[in-house]
Amino acid sequence: MTALLYSAFLRMPCNTGQLKELLVKSNTFSAPEWAKRAVWYQIFPERFRNGDPKNDPTINDIEGAYPHDTSSPWQIHPWTADWYELQPYERKNGKDIWFNLQRRRYGGDLQGILDKLDYLQKLGINAIYLTPVFESPSMHKYDAATYHHIDPNFGPDPEWDRKIIASETGHDPTTWKWTSADRLMLHLINEVHRRGMRIIFDGVFNHIGLNHWAFRDVAQRQQASRYRDWFKILSWQNAKTGESFQYQGWWSLKELPEWRQDENGIVTGPRDYIFAITKRWMDPNNDGDPGDGIDGWRLDVAACVHHQFWKRWREHVKNINPEAYLTGELIDPIAELQPYLQGDEFDAVMNYNFTFACSEYFMNERTRIPAGEFDRRLRELREAFPRDVAYVMQNLLDSHDTDRFVSRIINRDKRTMRDWMDYYKWSCGNGADYDGRKPNAAERQVQKLLALFQMTYLGAPMIYYGTEAGMWGANDPSCRKPMVWEDLDYAEAGYLPNGEQRAHPETVAFDQDLFEHYRKLIRVRNTHPALQVGNYHTLLADDARDLLAFSRSHENENMVVVVNNSGADQRVIVPALQNSVYGDLLEDNHRFASNGEQLEVDLKAKSGRILIRRA
Template identity: 40%
Template sequence: MKATVFFLLIWQLWALPLAAQDHPYDWDGRVWYEILPERFRNYNPSNDPVKGQVVDDEVEDWQVHPWASDWYKLQIWEQGRDLDFYQLIEQRRYGGDLLGVIEKLPYLQALGVEVILLTPIFESPSITKFDAATFHHADNNFGTDPKGDLEKIKSENDDTTKWSVATSDQAFWDLLSEAQDADMRVVMDVVFNYCSKEFWAFRDLEEKQQDSRYKDWFVVYQWDDPLTPDSSEFEYKCWHGNRAFPEFKQDENGLDEGLKKYIFDATRRWLDPDGDGDPVDGVAGFRVRHVTALPASFWEAWTQIVRDVNPNALLVGDVSDSSTEWLGEKRFDSVTDYGWRELVIDFFIKDAPDRLRVSEFDARLRQLRERYGAEHELRVLNLLGGVEMPRIASLLRNRQVLSDGTDGVAREQFDPRPPSDSLKANLRALALFQLTYPGSPMIFYGDEAGMWGG
């Protein structure tokens, strides 16, 4: 009998790693940590963004923003400009890079982090990098040769035979390897429904107009008139009316076939960098932004591409309404639960009479759990902060101006002071609830230290 029990124990210990590798749903209850690389850690100042990449020449004294400075304090180059506060901070750069993330892996490991979520890392002119200039290269300021990387990136298109490896790409793959050695996974954010004006296909469209082979990738309302060289009549569809974000064209069949092929090829590159059929050296999964902006048929085809390369990759849909319609074998394994965040804010942060009663809080949480069901409940990402939200510590400081379930607080109403000792106690209660509630808690970088402001 003892020999039988011993054999069963040995078998279970031996089989567990195999099961974890083969089973696509071994992500339940993992502790996630979301990082905006540009603002996380500046390991290599020599790859920092330069003025010409960020602001016009007439902006004097622009420089990389000082680390640990007051988020609300305007620097010299920000003062006296005809821009509001949030427009100014979009022009800030801190110089964070992927080597900085690698440097901090021991800290994350000690913190108990199991999954690192990187906000988009594609080459891009912005901080958040939602507006990609390419889908198959990491940003040139994340590597060790920013000038050389940018030249490579700008010279390439959808011809995969001419794709090169930038130092920024290698930095990302080094991060994947180092994280795996530390028993952590890395998941990357992607945005596929729009791009930046620097996107290689859009630059071709701007230059060649009707003669561009990528003209069917975009919606063009009006072509430029070559007879008026001093003006541009070029008009195109853009995301939320922002001309900096050209939107990809869709018809009854979804995206253009050439664009889909490019996105699928880029996806394969991140999943299996050396193309040897073994995804062990690739990214462990993706979180998809703006899911509802593209048709379900596209996501079903894209998820099949992902599953073919790495059946164990995790796919997270970033949806705003706690919807379960995007969960399933041909769609996503998990979603980001903003509904959970709203309930937590309504209960822990809002003042009476807007605060939820305990019974109502419990009932509405139960409804969320029942909506997801046992199959998905532990994979849902429960978050308090994120790249497009105020810091949770700042929300606590400004609880008196929260209303109607929104955390969009006008700057003139915002109290920029750090959290008091009593508010820090509230932060600890929030963290305790987040980390012990069923699901996968996701910490926004710095929130574990009580960071406030940006």
């Protein structure tokens, strides 16, 4: 069983019935205003920062998680070790690197996130998306044991927290208490808000894990369990007939039991539970003021849950906080996204269609799409939904379920990311034709150019933790390495995935130059409303010379972004600009004057300029 099976991000068919006919598009739909100005940062908590080693998980804490080995030697893995090198404790179990990568825990926690809020602010981040934080035995935590408690190993007192959890009745919110991990999360939320930032949780509402209190009761009591109707049971354990206990798991995975659904979506018991925990985390003190709660949700494998559930749940969320932000995990063509984005389900999705188009234009060489086709694909995506949707789409380039996008640059032209399932399997990096090496300077330059486009295009850019620090790697699990920090010394990357040693080990260190590049771009975005909420207009899409130019304008602010995606220095002529002087926001000494018909701009290969009209 590979890491592929444990991704909560696979594009897959789900038994949600036929898609309804599309609602008539309504321009009255309004997305949260703050989300239009967001620069997102996705954190995978277990791999971000170990701020409190005293709360590190033990071997008992991973029971119930793949690969179900709690008998072999185990310890917290050294944060700065070579990723593909088996440590002495791992060699004792006799298994390969892929087995052991799933057993590893590094001890990332909430204190680590708190300790690095200054770092995120320095970068310019104003919105945080946390992958699952609820109690769970796995490192990814898409297999929840509860939704109403933060994982005890993310907080300061795991032992005490588990005693509190054991004293509760899971389905009865009146018995719920606040654990030390819960309270630390509330402190994190408060601290994020104090800094003028936002934070959202990952809502994994289609399925749970083997350790969930309701499922454990069903597994133990069988038909006598009060939760028997919460799940789709295929057969009950029967000693007389020899039948075993069988149930529906997500993607047939037994580690991920699915909630039962009917024509209205998730059935009453788990639905009520989900609605209760939604209120708990959005208005923790239940005073009607959501200021002490999270600012929204990212919804995992959203296509697996019936539309009717999402409609009712959205009403519940918006009643708690009208400015809450809802974004769906949907990796599908535009036509399949439209039903979710009409104003009665989600505000946005993780914009993988943006990712695909950017990969096809900026990263590929031999199979690169022309500039005009790139522009057409983005225009189709912008115009497919109500106007506000485009401004709040999470424009990502990588995530916890893709290869690092700089590694996609290294492996350009080999596969098409838009062919999601094929690309997902291949990009996990356990095959000989995926190159997991460190990027060179030319590949970093492509990354920098793509970052410039990401920060100036319409929509809310999202950075996956460590991308700004220079991290590279194949898909899951190698996109989930521990964060590279400048205050830590890391072992060289001396091992290959097959266990062989590299002929030339590669240094692993925080990339200050790349960080400053991202910081500068984000500062430009955060200080110019035209890049956040302005209109978008294509000025140039030159197929022959591989050039792109577009304008962003809002009120009296007018900006022009010019991109040279070719491998040669070029003079770019941007048409149809009024007599004006434009200043380069990345290079203060550069000024460019238009003559009323065109603007001439010099650009080095694989570079861009962000220009603002000065006069």
